[in-house]
Every structure is written in structure tokens, then in C-alpha cells.
Amino acid sequence: MRILHIIPRLRKGxxxxxxxxxxxxxxxxxxxxxxxxxxxxxxxxxxxxxxxDVQIIPASVQLSIFHKxxxxxxxxxxxxxxxxxxxxHTHLFEAEIVSHSCSYPQxxxxxxxxxxxxxxxxxxIKTLFNKQLLTNFFEKCYLSSRYKANGGxxxxxxxxxxxxxxxxxxRHYDVQLLPxxxxxxxxxxxxxxxxxxxxxxxxxxxxxxxxxxxxLIDVARILADKGFDFDLKLVGGGQDYSMLQQRVETLGLxxxxxxxxxxxxxxxxxxxxxxxxxxxxxxxxGLTIIEAMAAGLPVVTLDGRGNRDLIVQGKNGxxxxxxxxxxxxxxxxxxxxxxxxxxxxxxxxxxxARQYDIKPYVDxxxxxxxxx
Numbered sequence: 001m002r003i004l005h006i007i008p009r010l011r012k013g014x015x016x017x018x019x020x021x022x023x024x025x026x027x028x029x030x031x032x033x034x035x036x037x038x039x040x041x042x043x044x045x046x047x048x049x050x051x052x053d054v055q056i057i058p059a060s061v062q063l064s065i066f067h068k069x070x071x072x073x074x075x076x077x078x079x080x081x082x083x084x085x086x087x088x089h090t091h092l093f094e095a096e097i098v099s100h101s102c103s104y105p106q107x108x109x110x111x112x113x114x115x116x117x118x119x120x121x122x123x124x125i126k127t128l129f130n131k132q133l134l135t136n137f138f139e140k141c142y143l144s145s146r147y148k149a150n151g152g153x154x155x156x157x158x159x160x161x162x163x164x165x166x167x168x169x170x171r172h173y174d175v176q177l178l179p180x181x182x183x184x185x186x187x188x189x190x191x192x193x194x195x196x197x198x199x200x201x202x203x204x205x206x207x208x209x210x211x212x213x214x215x216l217i218d219v220a221r222i223l224a225d226k227g228f229d230f231d232l233k234l235v236g237g238g239q240d241y242s243m244l245q246q247r248v249e250t251l252g253l254x255x256x257x258x259x260x261x262x263x264x265x266x267x268x269x270x271x272x273x274x275x276x277x278x279x280x281x282x283x284x285x286g287l288t289i290i291e292a293m294a295a296g297l298p299v300v301t302l303d304g305r306g307n308r309d310l311i312v313q314g315k316n317g318x319x320x321x322x323x324x325x326x327x328x329x330x331x332x333x334x335x336x337x338x339x340x341x342x343x344x345x346x347x348x349x350x351x352x353a354r355q356y357d358i359k360p361y362v363d364x365x366x367x368x369x370x371x372x
Contacts, residue, residue: 001032001086002085003026003034003086004080004083005023005034006088006098007090008038008094008095008098009038009040010038010045011044012044013206014180015091015112016044016045016091017287018091020052021183021358022362025362026362027053029366032366034052034053036052036053037076037079038054039058039094039098041056059073059075060072061101063097063138063142069142076098077104080107085107086369087369088104088107090111092114096117097142101146103150107150108151108372109150109151109153109154110153110155111153113156113158113162115162115284116161116165116284119136119143120136122168123137140169144172152173152174154176155175157175157177158178158180160177161305161306161309163175178365182290182353182357182358184294184354186267187270187353189295199223201273201277202233202235202269202275202276202292203232203235203278203288204235204236204266204291204292205278205288206236207241211240213279214240215279215328216234219277220232220256220257223256223329223333226333228333232257233269233273236262266288267291270291270292270295273292273295275299276293276297276317277301277328280304281304282304283306289310289317293353296350297349298317298335298346300331302320312348317349
């Protein structure tokens with residue numbers, strides 16, 4: 001089976017990391033030939049691409065409601081034809097638009113729904129009076145025509161929330177639920193909280209408004225006011241870095257809160273922590289939550305809807321349904337202060353995370369490729 005994965009670029013992010021994990025696992029299979037195409041030479045994961053067949057094809061599409069569409073896809077079209085894939089699997093909306101602008105109905109097409117792509121929202125009265133909503137709907141209509149031209153499409157939904165969304169917004173197409181996966185062995189470790197005297201909190205993710213790390217700094221302020229010995233590491237980079245650093249300094253939390261930037265060894269930060277904290281306002285699933293559980297960390301998280309699939313309340317963590325920093329801090333301390341409960345949650349978290357291992361995930365993915 002010849003399988004082509006397409007992603008715009010290899011920036012730091014959950015979608016990019018999963019795409020690479022899938023490709024690396026696929027290439028270990030004897031009956032599979034896999035190739036990855038990106039539109040840019042930007043690559044933050046050289047350690048994950050060194051053994052992969054990666055092809056950089058500059059390609060782009062500019063759609064216009066009132067003017068002619070501008071398609072820069074000739075090189076991509078040729079690359080697809082030369083590889084002659086049985087399966088084309090796209091990641092992220094840019095790849096969705098650009099790839100499906102090519103014509104190759106000989107392959108089965110799969111769209112990976114890393115989030116609830118806003119462009120797929122159904123038409124409503126507000127669409128007529130909002131330029132962005134109208135543009136989104138135009139893009140959806142364009143994609144629908146391209147799906148038809150290429151013989152159909154299957155959406156891979158990564159959570160029940162995402163599955164429900166695409167059943168409503170892409171109801172003429174097949175939607176399959178297949179939660180994302182991690183390299184379980186990479187993140188797994190024996191967790192011994194008893195060796196830690198300081199409460200060590202960690203969060204991993206891009207620093208942006210949706211990831212909402214400003215909330216975690218407010219939680220840190222409450223923990224500091226309560227007199228607890230703790231530190232909080234925010235692992236990741238992004239547009240909110242300076243704002244968050246300023247907030248830390250304004251509150252005098254420099255000794256407690258560290259902004260670590262982008263790192264390659266996320267697992268090391270998890271292995272050196274006790275509780276994983278997650279503050280996203282919306283979350284399609286939450287790969288970093290699964291990684292933290294594999295490392296034996298109980299999780300305290302806000303409700304991002306998609307991550308409801310991951311939390312068994314009181315078993316592997318706790319979901320807080322309101323943006324209440326005081327309540328969030330109390331849940332952290334409840335887990336930390338009960339040593340027996342903590343160990344039980346740690347063990348359960350690891351067993352829960354095991355079901356999301358990349359190896360059986362790719363088995364299920366290959367079965368989808370063959371049967372859909």
C-alpha cells in the first residue's frame with residue numbers, strides 16, 4: 001500500500017508531531033510505502049524526519065469569492081501522480097484546501113480532523129452579514145466540489161466532540177472516530193511522588209489565547225498566597241510569551257513560574273513533574289494530556305469539550321467546568337495532599353493512556369485505509 005501524508009509545514013504542534021509519529025510507525029510495516037509532503041522547508045522535528053521520505057513541494061491556493069482562484073499546485077499534482085498513492089491523508093486546513101485542489105480520484109482521501117475546523121460550520125443567517133463566516137462557507141463549498149471530483153472523502157475525528165461536529169457539518173461524508181495516539185513507551189515512567197517535597201506542576205502547549213496559560217498564572221498566584229512550595233513550568237513558545245512573562249513579573253512569581261520555550265525533550269519535563277495542568281478554552285482531544293498520563297501524572301484541566309474523553313473524574317484527574325482559579329487550585333492540592341490517592345491516580349492514568357499507544361493506533365488506521 002502506498003500512502004501519502006500531506007501537512008503544510010513541520011512547526012511545533014500536536015498535529016505535526018502526530019503526523020510524524022504515524023509516518024514513522026507506518027514505514028516499519030513491510031507492506032507499506034509512505035511519503036510525507038510539506039509545502040515549506042520549515043522543520044522543527046529533524047530528529048523525527050531523519051528516516052522518513054519527506055518531499056518539500058511549495059504549493060498554495062488563494063480562493064476568491066469575486067475573482068478567479070489562484071492555484072499554485074502544478075508541482076504538487078505531479079508529485080502525487082509520480083508517487084501514485086493508494087491513500088492520501090491530509091493534516092490541517094491549509095493542506096485540506098491545497099491538496100484537494102489537485103485531481104487524483106484513483107486514491108482514497110482522508111482528512112484528519114485535528115480540531116473542529118470552523119470553515120465547516122453550517123450556513124446560518126449570520127453568515128450573510130459576517131465577512132469571515134461568508135469566506136469560511138465559500139471555502140466549504142469549494143472543498144465539497146473537490147471532494148466530489150476526487151471520488152469522496154473520509155473524515156477522521158479524534159474525539160466524540162469532533163465526531164459530532166463533523167456529523168452535523170459534513171453529513172454527506174463518512175466520519176470515523178479514531179482518537180489520536182502517542183508513543184507510549186517514550187513517555188511512560190515509574191512515578192514516585194514520595195521523592196518530591198515540592199509540588200511540581202507542568203503545562204505543555206503553544207502560548208496563545210486559546211491555550212489560556214494566563215489562567216494558570218492566576219492559579220499560581222493563589223497557590224503562592226496559600227504559602228505552598230511549588231513551581232510551574234510552561235513548556236512551549238508562541239505569541240503570548242512576552243505577555244505571560246510580564247504577568248509573572250507583575251505578580252512577583254519569578255521563583256515559582258518558568259517559561260521554558262519550545263523544547264525537543266517534552267518527556268523530560270513531564271518526568272520531572274507531579275501534576276499536569278491544562279487550561280485550554282477549547283480542545284479537540286489533548287495529546288499532551290495523554291502524554292502526561294503516560295508519565296504517571298494526574299491531570300487537572302478545564303473543560304475543552306474534546307478532552308472530556310480523557311478524564312475519568314477522580315480516577316486519572318479532575319475536570320473543572322468553570323474558569324475558577326480558586327477551585328482549580330483546590331483540585332490540585334486535593335490530589336497532592338492525599339499521597340495514597342495520588343499514587344492510585346498515577347497508576348490509573350498510565351493504564352488509561354496505554355490504550356492510546358501509536359502501534360495499535362496505526363493498526364486501526366490501516367484498517368480504515370483498506371475498508372473505507
